[in-house]
Amino acid sequence: MDFSYSQEQDMLRTSVAKLLERSYDFDTRQALVASDAPWSSEVWTQFAELGLTMLPFGEEQGGLGGSIADCVAFAPLFGEHLVVEPYAASTLLAGGALAASGTSVALEWIEKLASGEATLAFAYEEGSGTATPEQTTMTAESVGDGVTLNGEKRLVIAGDAADAMVVVARRSDTGKLGFYLVEAGTNGITTRPYKTIDGRAAATVVFNQVSATAVLLEDADDALEAMLAKAIIVQSAECLGAMKALLTITGEYAMTRKQFGQPIGMFQVVAHRLADMKIAYTKALSTLTYTTALANSGSETARDIAVLKGQMGKLGREIGEAAIQTHGGVGMTDELSVSHFHKRILAFDASLGDHAYHLRRVGQLA
Incomplete structure (x- = not known):
């Protein structure tokens, strides 16, 4: 292939x-x-x-x-x-x-x-990384010819700045998940905007008797699973880019920062750390490439997505921590890009279920 x-x-x-x-x-x-x-x-x-x-x-x-x-x-x-x-x-x-x-x-x-x-914003997360759609508790209730939404969504990227939101909520009558469009400024919406640790604009959004602008899909369980899988693959590719940047930056630093008259990259402990970073990056690249090929042919499974999410989060953390260790205290500062790449990886890992959750799920789906 x-x-x-x-x-x-x-x-x-x-x-x-x-x-x-x-x-x-x-x-x-x-x-x-x-x-x-x-x-x-x-x-x-x-x-x-x-x-x-x-x-x-x-x-x-x-x-x-x-x-x-x-x-x-x-x-x-x-x-x-x-x-x-x-x-x-x-x-x-x-x-x-x-x-x-x-x-x-x-x-x-x-x-x-x-x-x-x-x-547009996508209002899905409800807690500490809503790992599966089954954890969705926000309700959608039919009232007359419309639908009323009640509940809270967290970590809604662009939630306070988007022109509209697609909200994932569970129908009170059927228990199925649905997609509902809510335009910005609709009555009953309260937003608490903030910046995430990696610099993105997000918000906690509270819905109190909010009338949906439009019902997009009333039985969205299968569509949601497919969308989340696609998003995980593309966000894994973003995460891989952050890993690559850390690998490049750290390798260059190790060969220019000198102690005892020679680059620190020449010391065995640092050389081994750089080698481990390279191995971790290669594993991540291989996993992403394989999963993308499966998805491109429509043959990926829930287990394949869990393997990808688990591996990318775990390996990304390893690379980020090794990069900071190699740079020392300066690696933690805002002035250096190293800490910001690590924060991006941590944010990726925390969303849609962290690596520990997905690696456990690999075993459950075996």
Whole structure:
């Protein structure tokens, strides 16, 4: 099987890399995170111009009909540059719910999303990393011709800045999960915005007798599983990009930082640590490549996704901790990018079930 990128994927990677190298260096990114802006509207517009926001949607929905492999091709670059724009949340998760719906309202929002005119949030998490849809407790109750939502969602990426939210809630009558569109400013919504440890704009959103703008899908259990699997694969690719950056930065530092007249990379303990980082990165790359190939052919299983999520979180933490150890105290400071890459990996691991949960699940699904 050929695991290399196609010519089109290489061209897309090159275009995204040039954009991020030009507009997303570390100092620019840090200034953006420190500002009141949730993300760069200019960069988001450029993502749309490159076709990233319309890539996952089918041609019949006005998209480019891209595959999961196409998204994985450029996603590591987001991790290498610590991008804070809500690509996965808005395009893959919220956009995936719209695509699964297929209603006229959904198609209207897909057009806005694909053109870069709008961003959407995906309100799913309810606790310390909602690992499975079974843990969803937020309720949706039929009232007259509409649906009323009650409950709380946490860690809603772009929850206070998006034009609308796709909310996952459990129907009070059937017990099934559904997708519900709620436009920004709807009565009964209370948001508590904050920045995550890795610099992304998020919010806790409380729904108190909120009337859904539209019902997207009333039986969404299967669609949700597929969307979460796709998001985990693409976010794993972002995580891999952060790992690669840490590997490069730490290797360069070890060969320039000197003690006792020679680079610290020449000392056996540091050399072994760098070798372990390289091995961990290679394992992560192999796992991601294999899982992406399975998903691209539609043959991935829940166990494959659990293996990927468990491995990426575990190996990412190992690389981050080794990078900080090699840099010493300066590796913990905000002035150096090392700590920020490690925070991105930790944030990835904590969402949608951490590595310990997913590695246990591998055994359960065996």
